[in-house]
Amino acid sequence: MKILVCISNVPDTTSKITFTNDNTAFNTAGVQFIINPYDEIALSKAVELAEGGKGTVTVINVGDASTDATIRKALAIGADNAVRIDAAPRDAWFVANQIAAYAKDNAFDLILTGRESIDYNGAQVAAIIGELLQIPSVSIAKKVEVASDMVTVEREIEGGKEVLTAKLPLVIGTAEGVAEPKIPNMRGIMSARSKPLDVVEPFSVELLAHIVNYETPAPRGTVKLVDATEVEKLVSLLHDEAKVI
């Protein structure tokens, strides 16, 4: 089984988010970049599925050379080889087009992405790749099982879950529950250095949207403390003042 895992290079989850250039660009100063946490889940699942010679795992990232450290980490976790499409990721449409074009030429059985990236939260890449390749896609999978060419996926729905089956080839956006994130060991880190990382030229994609500017949420007011012996007071505040009950 040939598996492709799409990884995004995102600011660490503890990053303070600020902007520059009159709030039109994300301020990367002092920000540590990591593999998108959901993509790490996808990667861990792929490594699990390929274990024991059952398949190969290729990771793909759309990004400039600054993302190589993130890609090496993915190789250390257990991917066999990596591809970097050499372009700044403009948006989900751009990224998915680049990945779909690569996938079209390389016939993967399973394409895994994280359910969304924690920077732009688009949750779009899996579904767009599916559409561009004309194969099924499942977004927000909580559980994935593969038996020969049949995949069983559990997906989150409002107030419950849905179990569905699909034949390979398939694109899946993975969420928590699909796999435990793997931590690279020393052997993985050493071997990652010698694994192949191909750099591929992007093709031009007509953009359909762009971000005009950013803003950060207005600071909230100060907390009103209620004494632990007067919980009834909280109930009246929620009723009379906040008007939420």
Place this chain on the structure above:
Amino acid sequence: MSILVYVENTDGKFKKSAFEVVSYAKSIADNIQTDVVAISIGNVAEDELAALGKYGASKVLNVNQEQLASFVNQAYASIIAEALKSTGSKLLVLSNSFSGKGLAPRIAAKLEAGLADGALELPHITDDKLTVKKTAFSNKAFATLELTSDIKVIALSPNAYEIKETGGNATVETFTPNIDQLDFSTVVKEIVRATDKVSLPEADIVVSAGRGLKGPENWGMIEELADVLGAATACSKPVSDAGWRPHSEHVGQTGIVVSPNLYIAIGISGAIQHLAGVSSSKTIVVINKDPEAPFFKVADYGIVGDVFDIVPKLTQALKAYRGI
């Protein structure tokens, strides 16, 4: 050039998100002087469909064919795209629900339409330009997105727009898509619903608890409090990682993002990743024994104290208030 709205149903009944998207589309339609056409896929009763008129739909396209009883994003995307073409609509609105997230990007890609996912407010529309505010950086920021394509798609965040009753009944028309060409290769085998529970992304009130609860055996009091309030229950990541609660309850940057009217955080420290998923809640109440817990910095109301002492008392006080 009506606005087309896709309305989701659960077992033939419309959910809150359906009324939200219709209300939202109606406000846009009023601003640009057009009307709202809704499309429903699945087996929904005629009067339920017509009732969408109350929220501003003037017409409802009803797609009710056997094979479409359960959600298949590929097939649904094709049908909605077909409806968009046949109505001549240039704007599609749907919910950024779990299904919406699988559907909207496929439709947008099919039509080469720009997609605003997770929209939070009404868009600004001038001539051919549409800008709209959406979440970014897991709710640590917002971005204003401009869609430049001819056809545009907006996926509205659950709970971001108020349901408004504005009209009467809508006319219902059968819409028969050409389903022979559609792909049904994903097959739904089973749907498991937690029937007695409030759906987390749509909930008005969320009662959430963290590692301060010490163990899964103590969740009874959280459920009881949620019951009294008609709330959904949620938890912090370490709680679901430890298997005390299901992953579907985990909120935060790597969990579900919620924006209820009231979020009650019990025994949760308020780590930056947790706050990311809950900070857009309208009112936040924090109960924590540590007065230095970071959650107090974003809370509207707080009680410093032991959860095992406070929560039962709060439940009692709410019962008294509700007359239960």
